[in-house]
Every structure is written in C-alpha cells, then in structure tokens.
Amino acid sequence: MDRDAFIFEAVRTPRGKGKPDGSLHEVKPVDLLAGLLRELGTRTGLDTGQVDDVVIGCVTPVGEQGMDIAKTALLVADWAETVPGFQLNRFCASGLAAVDVAAAKVRSGFESLVVAGGVESMSRVPMASDGGAWAFDPETSFKTGFIPQGVCADLVATLERFSREDVDAVARRSHERAAHARRSGFFQRSIVPVKDRNGLPILEHDELIREGCTMETLARLKPSFEQLAAMGFASVAQTKYPHVDRLVHVHTPGNSSGIVDGACVLLIGSAAKGKDLGLKPRARIVSYAVTSTDPTIMLLGPGPAARKALAIAGLDRDGIDLFEVNEAFAAVALRFEREMGVSSEKVNVNGGAIALGHPLGATGAMLVNTLLDELERRGLRHGLATLCVGAGMGEAIIIERV
C-alpha cells in the first residue's frame, strides 16, 4: 500500500462548444489550463514547489497548444519555477494517459506528487491541424490503410447490426442523463468557471447538453460519413472486412461526440506525501492498462483494455460499480456494453461525450474526474474509465474510492 497512487483532487473547466460561436472560443488554451492550475493550488492549499512533475494530454500540440503547453501554463499560473511539465499525445486517451503516467511515476517511488490532466481548444486549434503522416502522407496512409474514424464507427455499427434507432437512443440517453446531472448540480464539485482577466465569468456550465433532446430531433440529422466512405474509404475497410458488402451509415452529428473546448487537472500522489501536506486521498488508482487492436475498425480498444486492467487489478466485471466509456461514437459505448455484458445502468450514468463533448486531450482526465465524483456521490467503490483511441488503441483505468 506504501507505493499506491492516490487522487487527492480533480477539477475541470466547463465544456464550451468548439466553434467560433462557442463561449470558450475567445479563451486561449493556455489560459484554460492555467486557470485550473491556479484553482487546484487554491483548493488544496498546495505549496506548488512540492509538485514533482506535470503531465498534460494534448492531441493537437501545435500553434497555441505547441511548445510544451504544460510548462507554459505553469509559468502563466505562477507556479513555482521548480515545477517541470510536459505534454503527451495518445490521441483521444491523452488525458487518461497523463493520469496513468502520473500514477506510474508515483508508484515508481521516484516521484511523490504529480499533476495530470489535459487540454484542448478544438475551436482554436482544429482537430488534425497538426498534420501527421498517418493521414496526410499518402504513402503512409496507403501502407496503413488509414480510414477516417467516423467510417470506422459505421463499420462497427454495421458488424454489430446497430440500427439508427439503437445509436440515436444512446445519444438521447446521454443528453437526458447529462441534463439531469447538470440540473441536479452533480458536476458542481469539480467545475471551475472560466473567467476573464478581470474576474468576469465567461462560462460556468457545460454548454453542449440539450435539454429535451428527442428521438425525432435526432432522426432528422443526416449521416455524416457516407460521402467519405463512398470516396473510397469503405473499399479500404473491405480489404479487412470483405464480408461487409455495404456499410450502414448510422452516425450523425447527433450521435457522435461533440467538438468542444475544455481542460481538466488532477492531483495525484503517494499516501505519505498526502499525509505530509495534509491532503486527503479521495481514490486509489487500482490499475491501468493500455493495448491496441485492429487499426482498420479502430474503435474496439476499450473492451480489451478494460479486461487487461481488470486482470491486473484482480477484479472481474461485476466488481465494477460504475463505468465511464468515452462516447466517441454511440456505437462504441453500445458495443462495449454488449462485449462486456454490463448494464447500461452502470455506464455513463451522467451522460457522455455525445452530450457533453469530447475535448480530445482533456477527455480522459475528465472521465476519471466524473467517475470519482459519482462514486463519492453514490457511495460506491470501484469505477472503470476507458476510451477508444486512434489506430486501434484502447486505454482503461480502475479507481477505488477511499
């Protein structure tokens, strides 16, 4: 138990619509992160000089998010100059990878107090604006059989025979649960309003959630990935899935994750360090796991990652009280429930990325944050968070409320 890593605190920004008309579009990503670091310091009464390292997930680390946004934000937030920081990228699981790396650092014994988190301003630094050989170098794209993720999501739905109604129902549930959670103040503990330099509020709540979202409204949306598939990516998929004679296109903007801006940070450390600094552990990080699966269908990582994490933890599926499965696309969450045989009553109980949005680099950290808050609110013990990741990877974490 000496070596265990504990979560002492977790805070996040509200998620703003990731478009020019989104509330956080005017806010620089470095300020989203710096605001949270300041709040983390204030809440914990932390002497920031005690922090060994800061690990920040960021999927598009170019432009305003370039040049090591972790250290930049630390400087902006006036943290002690002795605190280092770095940014990492594991696509959609970057925020979780940051938490996992922080946990590993603490468990290694070389470090005892680490901040982990993530940031992404998708409205200011658009997705894929970092280029990348996988999608933007033709030789690499051909060699690896690159396919845009939305086409993969429709491939999952086709193979699992998910109907449009099935996936729309996931979306409706996501909005309904998120709306209820927002109304009931379930997110209040962790949300730190984003303010301007004068202290004036810019955004206080998640702004993508739709109250009263209905199946009828969802049904009206057109499939998003039909054209990309028809241009040739369906044929690329058929090289691995020749028994799929046609893709069923069920994913729309309504049942795919929302594009948003946001950030999240967690304070992670050893029991001894917590004791020294008077920090109360909220949860123990039981295990984490990362793996990779077929890159063509790409979105099937969560199941194997979850099973690997369970095995490391010595737990089984039924030992998990709550699951957070990133709703990159509705089919991903649905497929996870089916594959793992878990009830939807345990999965994404306060909604997911379809309703709340998926600020790429931050989402993984936000899932851990949300999971922890809800375990506490319900008085439950074990929670598992997992995400599907580009190129077929999957990452999962299991935490235990203490």
Next chain:
Amino acid sequence: MSAIRYDKGADGVVVLTLDAPASSVNTLDSGYRDAMDASLDRLEAEIEDVKGVIVTSAKQTFCVGGNLGELVGIGSDQGQQCFELIEKLKGQLRRLETLGKPVVAAINGTAMGGGWELALACHRRLAIDDSRVTLGSPEVTLGLLPGAGGIVRTVRLLGLERAFPYLVEGKEFRPRQGVEAGLIHELASDADDLMKKARAWILSGPPSVQPWDCKGYEIPGGTPANPRIAQMVFVAPGMVFEKTKGCYPAPRAILAAIVEGALVDFDTALRIESRYFVSLATGQVAKNMIGTLWFQMNAAKSGKSRPAGFPARTFRTVGLLGAGMMGSGIAHACATAGIDVVLEDMTIERAEAGKAHSRKLLSKKVAQGYLSEERMAETLRRIKPTACIGDLAGCDLVIEAVFEDRGLKAQVTGETEACTSEATIFASNTSTLPITGLALASRRPDRFIGLHFFSPVDRMKLVEIIVGEKTSRETLAQAIDFVMQIKKIPIVVNDSRGFFTSRVFGTFVNEGMAMLGEGIDPSVIEQAAIQAGMPVGPLAVSDEVTLSLIAHIRDQTRADLEAANQPYVPHPAEAVLDRMVGTFGRKGRASGAGFYEYPRDGKKFLWPGLREHFARPDPGLPLKEVQDRLLFVQVVESIRCLEEGVLTNVQDANVGSILGLGFAPWSGGVLQYANQYGIREFEARARELARAYGARFEPPRLLVEKAGRNELFRDAAR
C-alpha cells in the same frame, strides 16, 4: 549518327532537332542520352554566342517518351542502375533549363511521356494547333510514373489539385486544351510558323529562368501545409484506392511523389520522384502492364495475327441482321468508321430503333463538343434501316446479330446468301455457338466466320474472330482488315464451344456460384474478385448477363453434347443457378432480382436471402483462397485453350482476357498471370487447388511441360 542535330544560326539561336537514326519516332533511349550530353556540352562551351535554344523534332511526332523495351528489361535487382539512369535523364533536363539562355520546345507533333517531360523542362512550349497532336503523361497506364521531372514540374506549374488528373490518371490533352490548362504557351499554325514564333520569342530577349527557380516562387494553390490542400491530400488515398483496389502501385507512387515533392525544394523533389520511379520500374506490375498493354496490344492492333499473302480489303458496305443492342452497336461502329451500313430487322420500326441508338451516342458527343453537327448527320446518313433482307445485296460483309438460336441463324444465313455475292463474307456475332456448326447452313462455308463483339460495342475495343473448320485464310485476313478498319482490336481463335473469351468467362462466374453453393459468404466472393483486380464480382456479372440466359446456354450445351454422344459433366455451380432461377425466381438484373436486389431509388446490394439459403455458420475460406480460385480457374482454362489450339498465341490470350473479360489488368492478362506468379509455383498451386476443389484446376499437360522446363508463356519472335 547522332540522335540530336545541333544547328546554330547566324542569329545565335541553336536548334536541337531530335532525329533518332533508323527509327520513325524519337525516344529517350541511350542514343538520345548520349546526344543530349554532347549537345549540352557544346551549348555550355559556346554559351557566350548562344542567344537561345529551340528543341524540336525531325519526325512526324515530337518525342514519344522513354524506351519501353529498355525499361521492361530492368531487373528487380537493378535498382541502383535504374536510379542512375533516371537521375541522368532528369539531370540533363535540369542542365537545359538552367543554362541561362531561353529554351523553347517547338512541339511539332505528339509529345508523350518523357517527350512531354522534355517539353516541360523548356521555358516556353509552342505547339502546332492540330487536334491529332497528343500531349501528356500516360505513364500510369503502363504502371510507371513520369520520372524525368514530369511530376515535379507539373505540380509546380499547376498546383497539386490541378496536376492530379494529368499525373495520377494520365489524362492526355490536345495543344488547344494545353493552352487553356496553362501547359502550352502559344499555338502555331504549321511547322514554319512554329519555328518562326520560337525564334521570335528568343530574339525578344525573354527571361531564361523557370518559374520555380525564381525568388519567392510558391506552388499555385499552396503546399500540403495549406488546410485546403491538406483536406485533398487526406481523401486522395481513399479515392485512389477506390479506383485501384490496391492492385496498382503506380497511382499510389505518383500521389505520394506529388505530395512529398511539394513539401521540399525542387531538386530534392526530383530525387524523391526518382526513388518512386525506381520502385515501379523494378517491380513486376509495370512489366506485366508494359508487356501486354503496350507490346502485345500494339501487335494485336497492327494485325499481327493476319495471314500474309492476301491483299488488304477495304470494306465499303456492311450489312447487319438484327438491330438489337449488338446489331445497332456494330452498325454504329461501322458508320463512325465511314462504312455504309444496311441495318436489317423484322420490322422497319425495329430497324429504325436500332439507328436511333447511333443518334443517341452521336448527340452526346455533339453536346460534349467532340463532334460537329455536320459530322453527326454524315454518320447517320450512312446507316440505312430496312426490313427487307434483299437490301443486303452489294454488301462486302454481312454480320448476323440475331437471337442465339441455331434454327434462326441457319435461316438468315440462307436468306442472306441468296441475295449476296461470292465475295461477301458472312459473319456470326454469336458468343457461344461453334462456328463450324453454324457454317453447315452456309453454301459458302469458306466465307463464313465468327466476329464476336462485346457489349457495349461503342466502349468495348475487342473483337474475337473465330475461325471455323472451313473458313479460308483469305476470309480471316479480310476479317482482320475489317476489324482494323473500324478501329477495334482483333484476336484470332479457333472454333470451340464458347471460343476463348466466353469459355473463360464461364469458368469465372461458375466458380463464384459454386463457392456460394459451398456456403462461402457472397460478399467475400464479390470482394475477392474486385480486390484481385476484376472489374466486377462473379455474382454481379451473372446478374448482368441474366441468370436465365446462363441456364439456357447450359441447357443448349448439354443437349448438344448428348446429341453428339459426348459426356456432360455438371458443374457445382448449376445447383445454385437452378435454385436461383427455379426455386427463387430470381433471374438477374433485367428482371429486377438476381443475386442482388435492385432498389428503384438506391444502389444495388446483395440479396439477404443468399446468406439465409446458402451461407454456412463457420468462417469459410480466407479471402486469398477465394481470390486464387477465381483467378486460377480462368488461367488454367486459358492454358487449356492454348493446348487445344483454340488459342494460337500468348498475345491474343493476354490482350483478349483484359479487353474482353477485364481480367486483372495489373497482371498483364491470363497467361502473363501464370508467368509473373512463377510458372513452377503456379503449377504447384493449381495442383493444390485441384486436390481441394476439383479437376477443373488440374494443370493441363502444356502447363506441366512448361513448369518442367521452367519456361514462360511467350510468343516466338516473328
């Protein structure tokens, strides 16, 4: 004798005239390369007195590009030599464009491939305004890429997006279109005007530097770092894959060289282009494609199979019996080639309807601006619809395209011969019935021949000429003359049921149906074919042909064989066919239901009933196994055709299989498929397939012998 003439005028203008010795065309062969070195050395030595350079040709064409004979000989282990060769070629062009003196390409005729790349390396391109002059970079169609700077310069002239069709698709163009595209600077009315304008431009003291060598140059439309171009680069691999299904390395390499070259400086881009060129030139697919689609295709086009010793015949009037899809299509092909056509059918209305087919095709060309109203009227005037068989008197050739029924065919044969002359050739457009049998109804069996056209006739280039037992050599020679006169490509086969193409086609669709019967997933069967490079899957194409027609042909075959006391061996496909037609009443596309469903408002899709009635629960065969069955069965049958003498040469097998059946063009056709697979490996694999799936895969004796001697399928040089 040098391949380039060097003439310096009193005005200081040097004219470099490409004039390859002992050849009707200029290529970029070793003679050219040596001559170019010498020319550049001399230019550089005399540079003080040189005002500028004009590059032109003494031939009818400007330059037709790389020497394909040389390229096809590059071994898979000769990467270094190949790299040095291509770097040498482009290094010369780089020297030319950086001489410091204005260089003009005076394009007096067709400039293709490396010939066009030579023009691209000149500061100014002038071309004769003649629609017979073809320009462009068709390398991709032979599995290669423009490796003499063509990719790099086209991208820097046009930008990535506009360069794409010229490079990845090998789009050709005429001088006038070249001006519109910004690839040609100026047109000239004739050869004199061309040289005058070239000289005048040089003497006007123009800049002698390429746009990409100017300070501040930027690629039009931006580099791949530009978000709009990045978006295009993102989807382009998908688009290329959609067209190539992963079978063709050249479009992939070209796209990659376009993008990678646009991210670096000009000279680095040239080197990247060279490395991709080497990967194609040392690869097998380019050899397959050059061998068949260039050398063998050209031989077929030029009538290599024509028996010698008979004077060429020009056809003035051709008669068509039957104005259905095939009859009207053949009539159209004749009329557009300037031949008068008598188009006969049972009623004048049907004959008129056949002529209307031509009107429709021609109107489309007029609307697209490819044809004038006058030419259309002229062509239409040549087609005379009639319901009177007597109007066929005076025809040089009569082609019957009536229903595949022996009785009917015999009847029209007799009626035609009654009103035509001894010199008239009678041809049957049958796709399956043996010609020798049909000729029994003829009083002049020596003038009776098979001319098997493919549908749609206006798009399908191939004509399979079938020589009956009694068909004379002269009739064959003249039939080849006719096919060449209407600008189609002939292959010659001896008589057999289904001849060559239909016979091999039958093995393909039967194998597909048989696999369905074994419970293999229908989508896997279709995808296996498509991913192996076939244009459509066996089930889809069966629907097109119509399942009930396939059943009818099978019945006819069985009846014929039984009548001749020959054994009939049923194919495992027949059970599937009979269930589809009989039990499920699904007869194919024409009746709206076959292996596929044909929704009125959407794309066709596989009938879900197939999985219900045929599929097994287990995973079935791997894709590769299904692919091997679909391709091997065709190749083995083709080898059998060669062994039986139905095919008489390799060229006709390869060319016919690609043009007639769409057989995986990347492979170079049915026999080249076996060659490139490795003849011994092919034989061993065929044996394996025979053990697993039946005698139809058993290597024919000819294959066993070839494999024993490790000898490729190759025609003797004539």
